[in-house]
Amino acid sequence: MVQTVSKIYVKEDQIDEFVEVFKGMIEPTKKEKGYIQYEMYQDEENPALLIVLEQWETKEDFDNHMKSEHLGRIAPKMTEFMTKESEFNLCYKIVS
Amino acid sequence: MVQTVSKIYVKEDQIDEFVEVFKGMIEPTKKEKGYIQYEMYQDEENPALLIVLEQWETKEDFDNHMKSEHLGRIAPKMTEFMTKESEFNLCYKIVS
Numbered sequence: 493m494v495q496t497v498s499k500i501y502v503k504e505d506q507i508d509e510f511v512e513v514f515k516g517m518i519e520p521t522k523k524e525k526g527y528i529q530y531e532m533y534q535d536e537e538n539p540a541l542l543i544v545l546e547q548w549e550t551k552e553d554f555d556n557h558m559k560s561e562h563l564g565r566i567a568p569k570m571t572e573f574m575t576k577e578s579e580f581n582l583c584y585k586i587v588s
Numbered sequence: 589m590v591q592t593v594s595k596i597y598v599k600e601d602q603i604d605e606f607v608e609v610f611k612g613m614i615e616p617t618k619k620e621k622g623y624i625q626y627e628m629y630q631d632e633e634n635p636a637l638l639i640v641l642e643q644w645e646t647k648e649d650f651d652n653h654m655k656s657e658h659l660g661r662i663a664p665k666m667t668e669f670m671t672k673e674s675e676f677n678l679c680y681k682i683v684s
Contacts, residue, residue: 534679537678545591582631586638587607588626
């Protein structure tokens with residue numbers, strides 16, 4: 493299983509619009525091979541910071557998701573709302 | 589439900605020691621009220637970056653965890669292995 497953590501900083505006056513665009517990712521992503529988790533969280537202190545947590549069965553499943561038609565179509569729209577490059581980490585569970 | 593994301597940067601030659609100290613948190617934390625998730629992940633690109641994901645039923649449960657005897661005892665030991673202040677976010681799920 494792979495876990496990803498993405499911190500996305502968006503324009504303060506366009507948070508709702510960004511979230512609406514992101515919602516378009518949910519249904520097609522849930523149908524992908526290896527999907528476990530695909531969720532968006534909002535930071536308590538900074539509402540313009542959105543955190544996406546993903547889980548995939550394998551790294552290959554994640555890589556395929558990154559090449560998916562829906563991500564290719566929706567990601568450019570999401571980028572328009574961002575104030576800087578998002579922070580991305582792919583990681584593996586070592587203690588639970 | 590509250591989710592927390594902590595990015596912890598540790599000394600490259602003391603990753604294993606840090607993880608061993610962290611493991612002491614698991615059992616007492618799982619017994620706490622409101623515990624849902626308490627896991628450590630290792631970044632793929634930078635093994636000295638450990639990411640802790642926590643879920644608690646309520647913010648109050650998390651606050652009580654922060655005041656727990658075991659965290660008060662173990663956190664100072666973990667701090668010794670860090671190369672800089674950890675990055676912490678508490679957030680709420682808005683899309684899933």
